[in-house]
Amino acid sequence: MKTTLRHAVFGALFTFTFAAQAQLTQPNLPDHGFSFVYGVTNVQPEGFDWSAALSIQTVNFDFVPADSTAYADLFNDADFSQQTPGQTGGINQAFYEYNTDYFGFWGGVDGASGAQVVHPEVVEYLPYPMEVGDVHQDSLVFDFMVSGLAYVRDYSVNMEAVEVGTLTLPGGQVFENTMRIQANTAVFDSSVASSSGILTEGFQYWAPDMPLPVAQTYTYTQVSDGENSVIFSGAEFLVDAAAGFDLPLAASLDAYPSPAKHTLNVVAKAGSWVHVHNLQGQTVERRQLTSDRETWDVSTWHAGMHFLQVEGARTTRRVLITH
Known part of the structure; x- marks a missing residue:
């Protein structure tokens, strides 16, 4: 179920400045792929000033054309495969689509086990265009198999564009017209043997023409047998574009x-x-x-x-x- 409420609906309740009229639209991405380096921290900066954030480690997010992977036939509507090192080994892949109407997620492959989760239809993660005040929701329920066991997955996305500002990252990196979005996702898997899920809550900072948030806070909560436990709370922010992208110069x-x-x-x-x-x-x-x-x-x-x-x-x- 896809729902997007535009801020015009709430026009009587909100007054927007000129800067708040900035929109997120489909980014212009290189066909050959690109790579970003993110810093990870265990604190959660607030607002648009992240200049004092300290990275405790870095991680590379590599995007390669989806049709160049071994899973091209499974994810034939995806544009790129986002590849990240798996915590238990291998390379995890998440398949994304960028078009004029949305940024969508088609599923992925676990690098360690080789388990494949292919969505029967896209989960629209963000609609295009998106403005301050817009509220977006999408959900998908589907069946999949892993190691001969049948699962039902319930995937839901809730996004609200809160404000626009100038984001300052460590090292003087500055992104103007950055949209701060409250982002909540929930993924629940159930089988005849068990039921569990992961809730992700936080704020994402989306800059114009960028394929991913340039910064985000998140709290991962595991839900199992009615019990909730926080797995990790922290944030990540863009450190560098390793290939295929020119980042804006720091405002010196x-x-x-x-x-x-x-x-x-x-x-x-x-x-x-x-x-x-x-x-x-x-x-x-x-x-x-x-x-x-x-x-x-x-x-x-x-x-x-x-x-x-x-x-x-x-x-x-x-x-x-x-x-």
Whole structure:
């Protein structure tokens, strides 16, 4: 069952800023595949500032064309196979489809056992387009076999687009117009012998034209025989694109010397708008850079602490002005 409620339905209840009108749409992906490196942490950052997150390990997510795998005939509607190392050995594969209407999941293969779970129809993980205020639900119930034993799987997805902002990751990586989505999934398997499931709850951060969240928090809860137990709680965030993708440059900014009397060197990407305010929050200067390095006349600025920021990013530099 697929349900998507658009934010226009709730127009009388919400007021949106211009930034909140950003949409998630089908990403433009290279046909030959791509690879990402994610950092994993056991804490859960809140909001859009993840700059202080510490990675305790990294993991590679490799995407290869689905038709290049040994399971192409089973997942003939999928575009890519996401390949990750299995905890018990082998390479786990998850098969995804990207089209103009949705990002969909078709099932996967366990690397250690070789067990194959093929969906009879796609689970629409995210609809395209998706805007702040949209609520999306999808579910699928189907039968599958593993080692001669019959199972029934109940798979459900619940997504709500909460807000849009500029996400800052460690190392200065910045993603503008990133959508924060509350994401809950539930997967329950039952057989004549047992019944168990996994609940995943957290927030995902989706940047435009990216095939996966660039950051996400999650809590995995195992449900077995009516008992719930948390397996893992943490987060992961994009560290690098190892192949096939160009990530946005980190929003760098430098300003020196400090203290400064008459002139200030400002270094940032040409075309950036730099906003300067004082301790009272008043705007002192707002200027678009015409080169990567400029020398500003600050002789008319009042003495005191000033803060420079590239608009649309969270990188801030403090400069003390003295005369």
